[in-house]
Amino acid sequence: MPDVFDLAPKVELHLHLEGAIPKDTLWDLVRKYGGDPAVPTRASLVDHLQYKSFAQFIDTWWWMTGFVRSYQDFESVAESVALDLSRQHIVYAEASFSPTDFERHGLSPQGIATAIRRGLARVPGIQVVLNCDLVRDTGPQRAATTLAAVMEVASQADIRGITIGGSEQTYPPELFENVFRSAREHGIRRTAHAGEAAGPQSVRSALDVLKVERVGHGVRVVEDASLLARVVDDQVPLEVCPTSNIRTGVVAGWEVHPVGELLDAGANVTISSDDPTFFHTSVADDLRTVAELYSADAVALTERAIAASWMTAEEKTSCLRTTTDWWAEHR
Ligand SMILES: [Zn+2]
Numbered sequence: 001m002p003d004v005f006d007l008a009p010k011v012e013l014h015l016h017l018e019g020a021i022p023k024d025t026l027w028d029l030v031r032k033y034g035g036d037p038a039v040p041t042r043a044s045l046v047d048h049l050q051y052k053s054f055a056q057f058i059d060t061w062w063w064m065t066g067f068v069r070s071y072q073d074f075e076s077v078a079e080s081v082a083l084d085l086s087r088q089h090i091v092y093a094e095a096s097f098s099p100t101d102f103e104r105h106g107l108s109p110q111g112i113a114t115a116i117r118r119g120l121a122r123v124p125g126i127q128v129v130l131n132c133d134l135v136r137d138t139g140p141q142r143a144a145t146t147l148a149a150v151m152e153v154a155s156q157a158d159i160r161g162i163t164i165g166g167s168e169q170t171y172p173p174e175l176f177e178n179v180f181r182s183a184r185e186h187g188i189r190r191t192a193h194a195g196e197a198a199g200p201q202s203v204r205s206a207l208d209v210l211k212v213e214r215v216g217h218g219v220r221v222v223e224d225a226s227l228l229a230r231v232v233d234d235q236v237p238l239e240v241c242p243t244s245n246i247r248t249g250v251v252a253g254w255e256v257h258p259v260g261e262l263l264d265a266g267a268n269v270t271i272s273s274d275d276p277t278f279f280h281t282s283v284a285d286d287l288r289t290v291a292e293l294y295s296a297d298a299v300a301l302t303e304r305a306i307a308a309s310w311m312t313a314e315e316k317t318s319c320l321r322t323t324t325d326w327w328a329e330h331r
Contacts, residue, residue, distance in 0.1 A: 004330055005288040005298060009091045009322050011305040012272045012283045014191075014216055014239035016133070016165070017081055017095040017116065018064060019275025025080040026277060029067040036063075049278050054197045054248045058137075058167060060278065062101070069105040071115040078119025086126045088282055092319055093126070094310060096163050098133040099150070100142050109149035113157040127319075129310055131161040131191070134179060136171035143179045151186060160310040161189035163216055168197040173205035180210040189310045191216050191239065196250055200224035207236065214238070214308055219245055221267070222258040228265055235268040237308030242290065243281035244274035260294045269296075270305040299327050 021029075027042050039048045051057040068077060085093050097116055099109035113130065120128045132150045134143035143164070150159055162183050164176055173192060183190055194206035196217035203221055206212045207230075215221075218238040221228050231238070242259050245251040251258070262269050271290055273283045290296045306319050 003288070005284040005291070007089055008284075008298065008302070008330070009089055009319075009326050010283050010287070011302055011309065011319065011323075012085075012090055012093045013214070013237075013270055013305050013309055014241055014272035014274055015093050015095050016275050017078065017097045017130075018068065018101075019061070019278050020081045020084065020095070020273075021064075021068075021077050021277055022080050022084045023277055025077060026064065026067070029073060029077075033067050033069065046280070049280070051248055054169070054250060055167075057248045057278065061275075064278075065098075065101045068102060069107075071107065071111050074102075074107075074112050074115040075119040078116040079122045080119075082120045082123035082126055082128055085128070086123055088284060090283065091126060091322055092129075092306070092309065092311065092315075094129045094131050094161070096131040096133040096165070098135050098165065100135045100138040100146055109146050110153045113150055113153050113159060117157040127311075127315070129161075130157055130159040131163050131189075131310075132159055133163050133165045134176065136164050136166035136168065136176075138166075139171070140175045140179055143176055144182065147179055147183060147188075151188070154188070159188075161191060163191045163193060165193045165216070168193055168202055172198070173202060173210050177209050180212070184211060189213060193217055195220035196245065197248075200227045203227060203231075217241060217245065217250075219251065219258040219262070222261045222265075228262075228267070231268075232266050237268045237270055237304065238262065239272050240269050241272050241274035241279075241286070243286050244279050247279040247281075254289060254293060259290055263290075263294050263296055268304055268308065269301065270308055271301050272305075299323070 099112045190212045191214040192206045192212045193216035195203040199220050200223050214237040216239045221231050242257050271286050273281050276282050287298050291298050
């Protein structure tokens, strides 16, 4: 029986398009490209999406990238993701995409971005804005090339921002200073994964060196009292993805997840699912658990996500109205 968390209009700021491919679509792609003996059945796909460490999650992500090989694949993936988000009553999502992970298939960042937009455009009633993930693991040079490429199609594909995902513990923010400066100069919005696989210093550098406007995850801010105070004082929006942290082994479990401490401290917490297919979750599931465990207000969490989004002022007003009208009827 669906509850209010399932049915309420929701907003998700930290969602990887390729990490949100519905399992049936992913299974179709695996079969389309000859299958994998290590994943012989649809049921075994679920077992394959389990990790003992953050590094193993990155390996599994790389495995997935082997099965999205054409622009047509990206178009149908984007359509199936948008349909799935729409079924979840997500009214606005910022989806990142990681073009360099697919360049070995001969796909350009511009081609991937416009294919994704074609797929998303087939699904009415949901707004999906794109953020380009410049992928730490392919280094700053490739990041600069990718940024230049996607900027050519930014307005056509509605790409509003950038992030850096991947191996935070190996590739610190400082490497990407120039590319983030360039993005800033071109009016591109900026977030970065930080304080997930690496500690507080990574968040400091994301704020001070990359001058990000939001922090992806940021949960390890709680390891440093002065940084936590700064993040609270400045109300830096945090894209917190609790189930993701538990599934990748960054956090041992819900009972020790820093989201409670962040909320108690007054941090600007928003809730997202990150890679729902890979972590067997959804933004509704994470909102429900945070609300139940920490008495957090799901409406306030959604309102914060709207405020911290890359929506225009008019889009924010409209989205806020949709949300508050729904809750006024269903509280
Ligand atoms: Zn992420």
